[in-house]
Amino acid sequence: MTSAASAAAAAAADDDGDGTPASPAETLELILRRLLPFLLSAALSARTLVGRWRLLHSKLSLLLAALSDAAGSPHWPSNQLFSDHLLPSLLSTLRTLRSLSAVCLDQDLPGGKLRLQSDVDIATSGLSLHLHDLHLLLRSGLLHHDGSLASPADDSAAIVLPLPAPSASRAVLALFVRDIFARLQIGALDLKGKALDSLLELLATDPAKISRLVVEEGDLPLLLRLLDPSAHSLLRDRTAAVISILSTASDASRHAVFEEGALGPLLRLLDSGPAVLKERAAIAIHALTADHGCAWAVSAYGGVSILVAACHSGSGSPSVQALAAGSLNNAAAIDDVRAAMVEEGAVSVLIELLSGNLEAQKNAALCLASLAAMGGEEIRNAILQENGLTRLLQLLRVASDPEAIDHALKAISACALAVSPTATKLLSSSPPLFAQLTDLIKRGSAGIQHSAAALVANLSPSEDIKRTMAEAMPALIKMMENSKPSSAQEAAAAALTSLVAVRANRRELSRDEKSVTRLVQMLDPRSEAVAGKELPVAVVLALTSGSSGGARRRLAEAGACQHLQKLAEADVPGAKKALQRITGNRLKNLFSISWPQ
CATH class of the missing domain: 1.10.10 (Arc Repressor Mutant, subunit A)
Known part of the structure; x- marks a missing residue:
């Protein structure tokens, strides 16, 4: 070793002694007053790997400025993330660099240049991470926090700041959120897990309010990275719960989650994640696809096959099946998604779900209604061929839930309106259905x-x-x-x-004084009950068809003629004809009569 290198090594050995600083304050003092000045000088004196040491010099300069900023706050010792985690790690990295700097003063390099280059690169990478974490803490404002969130009973070694009260100010809540996200990036596994627990606890206090705050003050891309299969299962589980809440709590948070690209990772979880994650992913996907602006992305992410697979019995819990069917219904309005659903066999799977749990029945029926109403003849024929109409009629007969009944009716109607005469004939000849x-x-x-x-x-x-x-x-x-x-x-x-095309029904309705009175009142031009008078006029026309003398007489007695005359004068379609049916040959005389107002 050269004399210069020997001198540098000796200086390094005296740099901090052989002991460990007793307190965070002593550690910070050692780094700022001794280690960093020494390394800044040594970086400029290196005779080997000069380029790498010039890069290190710039990073060390940034570190010195950032640490000086942190040290300028009297509150930094209360931040355990800085004092108990970052400072000890930083001290270890700087000591390694100090040792390497002494070696780089020796051109002979007895240990070999490649090994030294690798060691310097590893230490440089560690220094970059420390610098990133320090800048993160500074930007968050946590190092200048005065501890006002904590109560006197708080443990001074608490891993995260105490949970703020629901009535806390926005500034306090924002600080808490920033603290959580700082720990998710800097802390060890246990710190990250506890930070996510705190985030879930905070969201539970007021999901709508806190979800908006989280997307404004937090780091959604970081959360989405924790959904990656390579992330620890503990973190993935809790992160999925957070994303599920953010997707359902408010429009702002749902849009932010989608814009950050959450749909892809969530679909992967639904496809291959463990059971608990599948359910949380299904909740989030269902909420995201409820927005038409987000639903189109299901096809773009290849999610149709995943959602169809999730609807199959045995693929997940009943709630996952129901949510997947609901997501398919949300996206069924998109042409590309509908086409992909047919290709993936969604029709038969949805029909199978009509025998599932109540939520699955409702969502499957509604999705079939959407497919039949918005899809082409191919989709409607597929529903018929898979015995879907019969299964929908069965659901209608046994269902007691109003939503299930309504969705089954919508699906049956959508099939009946545009499908082959076979479907219409089947439905029209079913007395139990009409009962x-x-x-x-x-x-x-x-x-x-x-x-x-x-x-x-x-x-x-x-x-x-x-x-x-x-x-x-x-x-x-x-x-x-x-x-x-x-x-x-x-x-x-x-x-x-x-x-009322049936004579017996015309007779029955005309005998119902209350119904006739209501019908006549709807004819009154002054009545706002029916915006367009064509509807009650059409009913009157049907009621007075054939030899319905009783119906004509009762309508006239209830005052229909005066209203129909005014409607005829206003050229309301059918009014003149209805008036003529009621009055017969007296029509010409009626137009000369001034009816009482």
Whole structure:
């Protein structure tokens, strides 16, 4: 070894003594006052690997500035991540560099240049990580935190800051979130696990509020990296729970999660992750795909086959199956996704789910309704060929949940509207179906009444079956009078028009004084119950067809003529014809009469 190298080695040996600093303050003092000045000088004096030492000099200069900034705060000792984790690791790396600097003063290199080069590179990489972590802490503001989050009873060695109260200020909550994400990047495995626990605990206090704060103050790309199969299972499990909450808690957090590319990793978890992760991934995917702007990406990420596979019995828990079916329904509005669903055999899998748990039944029926309504003839024929219509009718018969009934009705209607005459004939010749539709129109929710009335209007049952539905007519009149949206009124009017095509039903309805009165009131131009008067006029036309003398008389007695005259003068379609049917040969005289207002 040369005399210069010997002198440097001797100086290095005296640099910090042989002992370990007793406190974080002594460690920081040693690094700032002795180790860094020595290494900055040694980096410029190296005679071997000069280029690497020039790079190290720039990193050491940045480190000195950052550490001086940290030391300028009186609160840094309260940050255990800095004092108990970063400083000891940094001290070890700098001591290694000090030893290597002495060797690099010797041109003979008795240990070999390649070995020395590798050692310097490893130490340089470690120094870069320390510098990254230190800058992270400085940017977060944690090193200048005065400890105001902590209560007197807090353990001074706490791994993370104490959980803030729900009423804490935004500044306090933001500091807590930044502290958590700092520990996720700097801490060891146990620190990261506890940080994620704290994040989950914080999110539970107010998911909507905290989720927005997390996407603003946290690091979503870091969370998504923890979903990678190479990440520790402990961290993946808790991270999946966090992402699941962020995906469901608020629009802002859901959009942020999607924009950061979460759908791909979540689909991979659903495809090959353990059971608990599959369920959390399924929850998040279902929430993300509910946004039409996100649903298109299912096909882009190759997720259709994964979702279809997740719907299969035995592929996961019943809740995963139900959520996967719901995600498929969310994405069924996208043309590319629908086409991929057919190719992947989604129709048969969804039909199989109609016998699954309640949530799976509802989502599968709704997805089949979407496919039948928005897809082409190929999809609707596939539903028929897979015995889907029969299975939907079975679900309708046995279901007691209002949503399941409504979704089954929508799917049956979508199949009946545009499929082959075979489907329409099958449905139209089923007395049990129309008996159930009658009951649903009378007693169902507004949505179920709408779906049931639409189905009746679009089928062609026999007169005998229509007669059995007479008791549904008063409810259809009420739907016309009260229902919103207008499509429900249209469905009720169409169903009623179909039923009163039967003479017995016309006679039955005309004897119902309340229903006739309601119908006549809807004809009043001043009435806002029905925006378009064409609907009640159409019902009056149907009610007065044939030899329905009783119906004409009762409509006239209830005051229909004066309203129809005004509607005829306003050129409402069908009003003049309806008035003529009620009045017969007296029509010309009626137009000269001034009706009371």
